[in-house]
Amino acid sequence: MAPSAMNRWTTALSDAQPAPFWLEDPGRPRPEAALTGPETCDLLVVGGGYSGLWTALVAKEREPQRDVVLLEGREVGWAASGRNGGFCAASLTHGAANGLTRWPDEIHRLQELGTRNLDEIEAAVARHGIDCDFERTGEIDVATEEYQARELRDWYEELDRRGLGDGLEYLDADAVREQVASPTFEAGLYDRRGVAMLHPAKLAWGLKAACLRLGVRVYEHTPALDLKPHGGAMAVRTPYGQVRARQVALGTNIFPSLVRRVRSYTVPVYDYALMTEPLTAGQLDSIGWKNRQGLGDSANQFHYFRLSADNRILWGGYDAVYPYGGRVRAEYDDRPQTYAKLAEHFFRCFPQLEDVRFTHAWGGAIDTCSRFSAFFGTAHRGRVAYAAGYTGLGVGATRFGAEVMLDLLSGESTERTSLEMVRRKPLPFPPEPFAWTGIALTKWSLARADAHGGRRNLWLRTMDRLGLGFDS
Numbered sequence: 001m002a003p004s005a006m007n008r009w010t011t012a013l014s015d016a017q018p019a020p021f022w023l024e025d026p027g028r029p030r031p032e033a034a035l036t037g038p039e040t041c042d043l044l045v046v047g048g049g050y051s052g053l054w055t056a057l058v059a060k061e062r063e064p065q066r067d068v069v070l071l072e073g074r075e076v077g078w079a080a081s082g083r084n085g086g087f088c089a090a091s092l093t094h095g096a097a098n099g100l101t102r103w104p105d106e107i108h109r110l111q112e113l114g115t116r117n118l119d120e121i122e123a124a125v126a127r128h129g130i131d132c133d134f135e136r137t138g139e140i141d142v143a144t145e146e147y148q149a150r151e152l153r154d155w156y157e158e159l160d161r162r163g164l165g166d167g168l169e170y171l172d173a174d175a176v177r178e179q180v181a182s183p184t185f186e187a188g189l190y191d192r193r194g195v196a197m198l199h200p201a202k203l204a205w206g207l208k209a210a211c212l213r214l215g216v217r218v219y220e221h222t223p224a225l226d227l228k229p230h231g232g233a234m235a236v237r238t239p240y241g242q243v244r245a246r247q248v249a250l251g252t253n254i255f256p257s258l259v260r261r262v263r264s265y266t267v268p269v270y271d272y273a274l275m276t277e278p279l280t281a282g283q284l285d286s287i288g289w290k291n292r293q294g295l296g297d298s299a300n301q302f303h304y305f306r307l308s309a310d311n312r313i314l315w316g317g318y319d320a321v322y323p324y325g326g327r328v329r330a331e332y333d334d335r336p337q338t339y340a341k342l343a344e345h346f347f348r349c350f351p352q353l354e355d356v357r358f359t360h361a362w363g364g365a366i367d368t369c370s371r372f373s374a375f376f377g378t379a380h381r382g383r384v385a386y387a388a389g390y391t392g393l394g395v396g397a398t399r400f401g402a403e404v405m406l407d408l409l410s411g412e413s414t415e416r417t418s419l420e421m422v423r424r425k426p427l428p429f430p431p432e433p434f435a436w437t438g439i440a441l442t443k444w445s446l447a448r449a450d451a452h453g454g455r456r457n458l459w460l461r462t463m464d465r466l467g468l469g470f471d472s
Contacts, residue, residue, distance in 0.1 A: 009343035012357045013274075018334045020083045021275040021314070021360040022201035029205050031075045031220040032212075036240040041069040041217070043409075044236060044245035046224045046258065048072025049081035050394055051251030051387060053207035054402035057124070059249075060214040062406065068216045069243055071236070073223035073255070077204025080254065080394065083364035085273060085304050085316050087139065087294050088203075088395040090118040090194040093421070094372040096164055097155070102371055103421050110421065111164060117400045118196065124399075125198075128213075130206030132198045133309040139195035139294040140188040142176060147453045148298040149173070149187035156189055167193045180295060181288045182349050190293070197294055197306050200395060227258035227384065234383050249405045250386040253394070254328055254367035259379045259386060264428035266389050267326045267435060268365040272338045273316030274346065275308070275360040279353075284311055286352040300446035303345060312359075315346045320366075322439045325432055333363045366392045371426035373397070376404050385409045389426065 017024075043059055043066055045052045056070045092114040093099030099107045125134050143149040152170065159165040169190040171179065176188035212218060225237045227248065236243045236258070250258055254268050289307060296304040296317075303317040319338045323329070339361040347354060369375060369389030374397055376387045385408040387401035394401075404422055407414040416422060429435045445459045456464070 008354060009347055010340065012347075013339055013343050013361065014357075016274065016339070016358040016361040018361055020201075020362040020364070021308075021312070022086070022199060023078065023082045024360070025199070025201060027202070027205070029208070032218045034221040034240060035071065035219040035238050035243070038241060039069060039217070039243045040067075041243065041245050042067040042247065043069070044234070044243050044248045045070040045251060046236065046248065047251030047253065047255075048074075048076035048204075048208070048218070048220065049079055049251060049253060050204060050207070050398035051253055051390075051401055052249070053081075053204060053211060053251075054399040055249045055251055055405055056211045056216045057207055057214065058399070058402050059406055060211070060216060064214070068211075069245070070211065070216055070218045071222045071224050071238065071243065072218070072220045075220050076208045076218070077201050080364055080366060081204045082201040083273075083362060084200050084392075084395060085294075085306060085314055086198050086200045086395065087304065087306065087393075088118065088121060088134075088196040088198050089139070089393050090114040090396060091393060092117065092373065092397050092400055094391055094393050096159060098372050100162075102373075103419075106420055108163065110419070113400065113416070114396075115194070118194070118396055121396060121399055122196065124210075125203075125206070128206065128210040130203060130210065132200075132202035132206055134196055134198045134203075135292060136193065136196040137292045137294065138190060138192040139296065140171070140176065140179060140190045141296055141298055142180075142182075142185050143187040143298045144184045145299075145453075146186055151454065152187050152189050152298060167191060177288075179288065179291060179293065181286070181352070183351065184349050195294055196396075197292065198395070199309065203395070224252075224258060227380075229380060234380060246383070247409045248384045249402075249409065250384065250388075251398075251402075251405075253388050253390065254365045257386060257388065259384060261379075262377070262386055262388065265375060265426060266367045266369050267322060267429050267439070268328050269368045270321040270323070270332050270335070270363050271316060271366050271392065272319060272321075272335055272342065272361070272363040273314055274339060274342050274358045276313045276315070276353075276356050277359050279311045279313065279356070283353055283356065287350055299450045301450055303342075303349075305349075313346075313350075313356075315342060318342060318345060320443065322436065324436045326429075326435065328365050332365070334361075335363055338363070366390075367394075368392075369426045370429065373421070374401050375425045376401065376408065376422050377425065378408050382409070382411060
């Protein structure tokens with residue numbers, strides 16, 4: 001790379017704060033007090049991210065008299081729920097391609113449930129007055145190589161044949177650049193209604209406020225240390241107290257599950273993002289983007305990008321870093337070598353923004369499972385339910401997961417609990433060093449496929465046949 005190009009993107013990063021942009025909002029609420037002493041309730045929810053917040057909220061909406069307690073180890077929304085890109089997708093299956101591969105007989109039903117779930121999120125945001133910059137602008141999957149453009153066109157035609165193309169539009173190079181002006185864009189597949197953009201931390205804080213108004217008792221800075229039967233109920237120990245509950249819903253996602261046998265089904269994958277300064281009117285005009293859609297490119301190592309409410313560009317993805325041993329540590333949240341790589345890619349996509357600087361750079365862990373979409377289950381004779389493995393699409397799918405957990409705890413068969421997706425689990429990850437070796441080999445193979453016209457090597461084809469996989 002020419003020194004002038006390198007200087008441009010390193011200079012652009014020179015003042016970037018190593019902190020999530022969303023969590024620095026001045027409207028960040030004060031945390032609730034920690035639990036001290038004993039507590040009892042009908043339903044205990046563990047985890048103050050989207051999964052736990054939606055579970056507590058939906059539980060109170062279903063049964064206002066139900067006594068609900070929520071525990072959060074740090075502060076509500078501080079982890080993945082406050083660090084993500086703010087893409088709220090209707091898909092419950094990590095995209096139609098993944099859903100068709102794994103649940104071909106259920107895909108139409110899953111698509112319908114996903115659309116309904118996104119509608120219900122939009123309705124809940126309005127009903128509870130949650131100010132989270134919710135914009136149902138849709139998303140464009142863009143091709144940046146000619147082979148990707150051909151694949152997008154073929155995929156659009158296949159979806160149309162299968163009756164799954166409602167709301168989708170194929171865009172050629174001219175049409176996609178009319179939406180967003182990048183010289184790298186060769187084609188696009190525009191989903192006009194299936195994705196909303198939002199401020200992720202404000203959604204979490206708004207859900208917390210709604211829970212409190214409905215009578216949920218929220219305790220922050222209260223990690224759950226263990227889970228044990230206690231008579232006919234369950235007991236969860238915390239540093240300064242204990243909660244005895246008739247039922248428990250676990251929304252801990254990437255953090256070690258209180259049900260030990262669930263832990264092998266997820267691994268942490270670290271994702272990173274940059275946020276620019278607000279674009280000027282001239283800069284925004286130079287790239288178009290009048291319709292404010294979310295965007296993501298079609299490579300295996302893909303980028304996702306969107307506009308914030310104040311016209312900053314969030315640019316994330318590409319690297320997916322798995323730490324050996326699957327440990328979740330704060331030190332992994334900051335990775336300058338990835339920030340430099342992302343900045344280089346940003347200016348390649350938008351050379352007309354050569355003077356833009358980045359104000360924030362951050363990372364965080366995603367709970368990944370081998371089928372790329374959430375799995376569910378119960379423990380302790382049906383008194384405990386869990387959902388995990390959202391693999392980066394949890395902004396929307398966690399609400400569906402909350403409903404599944406509540407359905408499972410009710411003991412009644414529902415439209416959701418009858419799904420094969422809900423009844424079956426993914427394959428667990430092997431122990432180390434096999435997990436790290438397999439993930440590293442898969443990442444290397446995906447990068448090679450991107451560099452060789454999308455051609456998948458023997459390793460990737462074998463993983464496909466086994467129903468395993470990994471992407472960034």
